[in-house]
Amino acid sequence: MAPDLKKSIDELIASNKVVVFMKGTRQFPMCGFSNTVVQILNVMDVPYQTVNILEDDAIRSGMKEYSQWPTFPQVYINGDFFGGCDIMMEAYQSGELKEQLEIALNS
Numbered sequence: 001m002a003p004d005l006k007k008s009i010d011e012l013i014a015s016n017k018v019v020v021f022m023k024g025t026r027q028f029p030m031c032g033f034s035n036t037v038v039q040i041l042n043v044m045d046v047p048y049q050t051v052n053i054l055e056d057d058a059i060r061s062g063m064k065e066y067s068q069w070p071t072f073p074q075v076y077i078n079g080d081f082f083g084g085c086d087i088m089m090e091a092y093q094s095g096e097l098k099e100q101l102e103i104a105l106n107s
């Protein structure tokens, strides 16, 4: 992956507690999985940054390599890859997501 792209992803993730690499935007998700993640984060009422991977093929392919994860959405919390839609849903239902977000937002 291009060093410049890696650097900009590193910086984005380091400077935002929650980042969602998704299809579409938080206002207009372009995929049901991305929409689910947006709805979960909206319910949790936390600040989050989104990146529309449909706008840039280099980010779309680059994020699969960067995260070692083949699909979108990809959610980063406190600088670490957290998961996709299924993991977010499970963590939301179990209460783990609330815990992780509290840790991230209070650190």
Ligand SMILES: N[C@@H](CCC(=O)N[C@@H](CS)C(=O)NCC(=O)O)C(=O)O
Residues within 6 Å of the ligand: 023, 031, 033, 060, 070, 071, 072, 073, 083, 084, 085, 086, 087
């Ligand atoms: N089980 C996945 C569902 C996500 C998924 O299957 N995403 C597909 C369709 S939106 C995807 O990103 N495919 C790769 C691509 O479009 O580049 C999850 O938990 O996030």
